[in-house]
Amino acid sequence: MAVTVLTTGGTIASRPSPRGDVQVAVPGSTLVVSAPAVQVREVMLAHSFNLTRADVLRLARRILTELDDPGVDGVVVTHGTDTMEETAYLLDLVLPPGRTVVFTGAQRHAAAPDADGPRNIADAVRVAAASATRGMGALITMAGQVHAARYATKAHTLDLAAFASPGRGPVALVRDDRVETIGRPARPDGFRLTELGALDARVDIVPVYLDADGVQIAACRAAGARGLVLQALGTGNPTPGVLREVEACLDEDIPVLVTSRCAEGPAVPVYGAGGGADLAKAGAVFAGSLGAPKARLLLMAALAAEADTGRALARLRPHLPAASGIRS
Template sequence: MSGPKQPPERDAGRMPRVKVLTTGGTIASRPRGADVVASDGPDELLTAVDVDGVAVQAEEIVRVGSYGIGDEELRRIARSAVVAAGANDGVVVTHGTDTMEETAFLTDLVHAGGTPIVFTGAQRHAGEADRDGPRNLNDAVRLAAHPGMRTAGVTICMAGNAWPARFATKAHTLAADAFAAPSSGPVAICHGGDVRVVARPDRPAGFALSVLDAPLPRVDVVSAYAGADGTLVRAAIEAGARGIVVAALGAGNVPPSMAKEIRAAVEVGIATVVTSRTGAGPVVPRYGGAGGGADLVRSGAILGGTLRPAHARLVLALALATAGSQAGVADLVARHG
């Protein structure tokens, strides 16, 4: 697939069209008894939109808390967003924050066009007096309609900051400004109805949208910790994983007994990508000895660069679904790492 394409120029004098796709999450949630559940649909969410000069329509894709999103929902949301981008000047996806970074990144990986796709949500539910959903939604609509965001790809907009999907992550469980991009920085800043674009992400060529036509290969994430052995690596293989992402220590190291099982996994054809559990910075083959990053590379493991574990899982799954060889898988991971 080629790199991002320029979207067609909008007809002079025509109001920009932004499609809002709703998927549930806290932004759509209200109290039900002692719990909070996704309740509001597109009509309710649209009542909060107040952006002059933009034509906004909404459509519901699914209505769930994002902790309930699995492979089928991931693929459906990403596909719906990319298809909507082909018929509008911008797309907004309202989404729960728990797995927003995964759906946004998957969407970016299959979005070849230049139409902005903006994910947004809320940290406070729709029944709270100080709810943040309306502001985030209005910021996202302005961002999606802004000409400076053309070819910026997919972003996550929360609390006035727009983060590139390639690097964005949820960094706080409850704070309104819950997202960050430690290995990057914001793409744009929204304040008082204004949008200021401050960066343009480097977007490598991604994957064809058709890769989402079938369930993605199983890829499991296994975390390293002091004294970790290979039990979880073996469990992933026994569960049917075709790939494993290791959330390694530091710059890409694991305990020696875990390294032994990683080597064994690679030897039986399980693609294994090494990332870091630290949250920022690349993995590098610096340290030798059993379990060091250099040792893992010699065993055949693939370094994931600056990919976070959850992001690397998606890249590896797409690579396994499209590449014809282990070398091809490694090349695709390297392209996005």
């Protein structure tokens, strides 16, 4: 099986600088030298916390170009872990059915004596080449675990098993040279990359906390936000000040997706008396178990693809997972 590895930088391609901090410095040809039978192409050399939407769209175009080559069976992307889940999710939204792209990175820099990058790359190549993972879409592979991009989140700042899929778990495991699948992620019809343009619809994420007055929402609206993602309390509850500002957004045809700040469980409109049920009554859309960063990208994609707010919401609704999204 022919696999292409696209490198973008991140900790996996970093070394300590003379000042003592860690900076990207390892070119792709050096990074992937230990992985046999792959083609390596360097796309960029950057920390993922510095990436822009333009960078991610450029990477997505490059991935789809590689997959158009009939000689390429799968693609691996090395990427910094900070925003890997967002890049992988956006790619999953535009990846055609039947294809697999595997993202991987590292928690320890390339000069560390116990660097985890080489194993993660080797595992990712195995996953990309495995017939069992064909058509799973975008995946994230680290520390022997394979997570669907739709559900994966960075759950630990330093642990080698940095990613988790809260409430679901991995879709596969890599043991020695074998890829063992556990389930397959649901993949609703997505978007064509050409529909997204520059992905320039402004969508902001606003957290909710004790006695939040909604001033951030007012500022987002004043800054020209075309959509809003609310990282709400519990099952999706606002404070009184936040509810007022969300209602103001909806009155101005600014769609609002409601997520939960909890690590597990869906956002659902349960409580009245100023709770999530009142958000739903006002017209906010509950995002189920989709996390806020992914909800933001989904809403951005829908607003880019559809000028009408109602049609945009119709496009994104199939992507809002409930309590369960993996079929055995």
